[in-house]
Each structure stands twice: as C-alpha cells, then as structure tokens.
Amino acid sequence: MNFVFYLLAALTLGGGLAAVLLKHLVHSALATTVAFAGLALLFLQLDAQFAGFAQILVYIGAVAILIVFAILLTRGSDLPKGGVFSATWFVGLVIAAGVFAVLGWAVLISVEALPQQASVPAVTVHDIGIALVGRYVLPLEIVALLLTAATIGAVIVAMHEKGAPK
Amino acid sequence: MTPFSTPLAGYLLVAAMLFAIGLAGALVRRNAILVLIGIELMLNAANLNLIAFWRYGPHPEALTGMMFAIFSIAVAAAEAAVGLGLVISIHRHTNTAELDKMSRLKG
Numbered sequence: 001m002n003f004v005f006y007l008l009a010a011l012t013l014g015g016g017l018a019a020v021l022l023k024h025l026v027h028s029a030l031a032t033t034v035a036f037a038g039l040a041l042l043f044l045q046l047d048a049q050f051a052g053f054a055q056i057l058v059y060i061g062a063v064a065i066l067i068v069f070a071i072l073l074t075r076g077s078d079l080p081k082g083g084v085f086s087a088t089w090f091v092g093l094v095i096a097a098g099v100f101a102v103l104g105w106a107v108l109i110s111v112e113a114l115p116q117q118a119s120v121p122a123v124t125v126h127d128i129g130i131a132l133v134g135r136y137v138l139p140l141e142i143v144a145l146l147l148t149a150a151t152i153g154a155v156i157v158a159m160h161e162k163g164a165p166k
Numbered sequence: 167m168t169p170f171s172t173p174l175a176g177y178l179l180v181a182a183m184l185f186a187i188g189l190a191g192a193l194v195r196r197n198a199i200l201v202l203i204g205i206e207l208m209l210n211a212a213n214l215n216l217i218a219f220w221r222y223g224p225h226p227e228a229l230t231g232m233m234f235a236i237f238s239i240a241v242a243a244a245e246a247a248v249g250l251g252l253v254i255s256i257h258r259h260t261n262t263a264e265l266d267k268m269s270r271l272k273g
Binding site for chain 1: 193
C-alpha cells in the first residue's frame with residue numbers, strides 16, 4: 001500500500017467521523033462533503049474513473065447541496081437543548097462497534113485468500129456506454145423511471161399544502 | 167502477513183470502518199438529517215466495496231461491479247431526495263427535526 005492510499009483513507013474516515021461527531025449541522029454537512037470527496041478520490045485510485053466522477057457530480061454536486069438546503073429549511077443550525085446525541089447513544093455505539101468487529105474479523109481471516117495484484121483494467125467510457133445500452137439497458141430504464149418518480153414524489157411530499165397553517 | 171500488505175484488504179477495511187461510522191451516526195444522533203447523512207455514508211462504504219472487488223476481481227472487463235456501483239449511486243440520490251423531502255414535510259407539521267419528538271403517526 002502506498003502513501004496516497006493512507007492519505008485518502010484518512011481524509012475519508014476523518015470526514016465521516018467529523019460528520020458524526022460535530023455539534024453544528026452545517027459543519028457536519030461540510031465534513032460529509034469531505035468524506036464524499038475522499039471516496040471519489042479512492043474510486044479514481046481504483047481506476048474507476050467513471051464512478052469517481054459520477055460520485056463527485058452526484059454526491060458533492062447534488063446530495064450535499066440537498067442536505068444543506070434541508071438543514072436551512074428546518075432551522076437545524078440552532079443547537080437543540082437536550083444535546084445532539086440521543087438518550088440511548090451508548091447502545092448505538094456498542095452496535096456499531098460490534099458490526100465493525102465482525103466486518104473487520106471477516107476481512108482479516110480471509111486476507112490470505114484475497115487476490116494480491118491485478119492488472120489495470122482497460123475500460124473506457126465508450127465500453128461503459130455500450131454496456132449501459134446493451135446488457136444493462138433494463139436496469140438503466142428502471143433507474144430512469146425511479147429517478148423520475150422520486151423527483152416528483154419529493155416535490156409533492158415537500159410541497160406546501162393548501163390551507164395548512166404556516 | 168499484515169492486512170495492509172494486500173491492497174484489496176486495505177480498501178475493505180476502510181469500507182468497514184466507514185460503514186461502522188455511518189451506522190454509529192444513524193443510531194447515535196438525534197437529528198433526522200444526521201441520520202440520513204449516516205445512511206449515505208453506509209451506502210458509500212458499500213459502493214467502495216463494490217468498486218474494490220471489481221478492480222481486483224478476476225474479470226474487471228465484464229464491468230459488473232462498476233455498473234452495480236453506478237446504479238447504486240443513482241438509487242442513493244433518489245433516496246436522499248425523498249428522505250430530505252420527508253424531513254422538511256415533518257418539520258412543517260411538528261416544527262422539529264429531532265427524532266425523539268416524532269412520536270406520533272398522525273400529523
């Protein structure tokens with residue numbers, strides 16, 4: 001493993017940790033954006049250029065902005081009185097630690113069986129486009145339908161109802 | 167043999183850590199938006215696993231893992247839009263975004 005991997009892993013995990021731990025929601029949203037950027041760079045390091053740029057466009061460009069909009073619309077920048085962590089935070093922490101222990105154990109015992117090295121796959125955007133309209137055309141259509149339905153549904157759910165008090 | 171001597175194990179461990187961080191965020195925080203952020207982090211950790219297995223798998227030219235990750239990114243975007251719309255809608259009804267106070271099903 002090289003230095004770049006450790007740097008990107010530290011960036012991603014540090015961003016994720018800061019997002020979970022920081023008190024102010026706006027700071028959390030910014031830290032989440034850092035984690036998304038670190039993940040996109042990890043994708044680029046794994047020679048998945050298309051997925052990396054899709055990650056930047058979708059997550060940093062759309063999801064992070066949506067999160068900031070939601071924080072501002074729900075006045076989430078005010079600190080709550082009862083603290084930012086729920087009353088049962090310790091149970092949640094134990095569950096998360098247990099899940100990480102199981103996942104890490106599974107990786108560590110299978111480390112001998114994992115493939116050591118692989119040649120860099122020669123995949124171009126042209127190949128991805130051909131695959132999307134060839135073998136994966138049905139999932140592509142379903143995702144298009146899902147995105148349309150989700151966009152309309154999100155607008156209807158968040159729309160101000162007629163006659164409702166403000 | 168240390169786990170970081172193989173590249174794939176390093177990526178898998180980072181993904182496991184990110185998943186655990188996201189799960190902790192979803193379980194520990196009080197605000198609904200932070201719970202959604204935790205869910206997004208968990209989805210991203212799964213995507214990292216898919217891409218890492220695609221890169222070090224036996225047939226990367228088949229594009230299976232990469233396609234799965236791209237579709238997963240698209241579905242996660244739809245999920246984020248609907249989830250944040252729901253948070254805004256609930257905030258309009260109950261004037262709160264804190265999960266502890268959302269104890270009623272009737273608006």
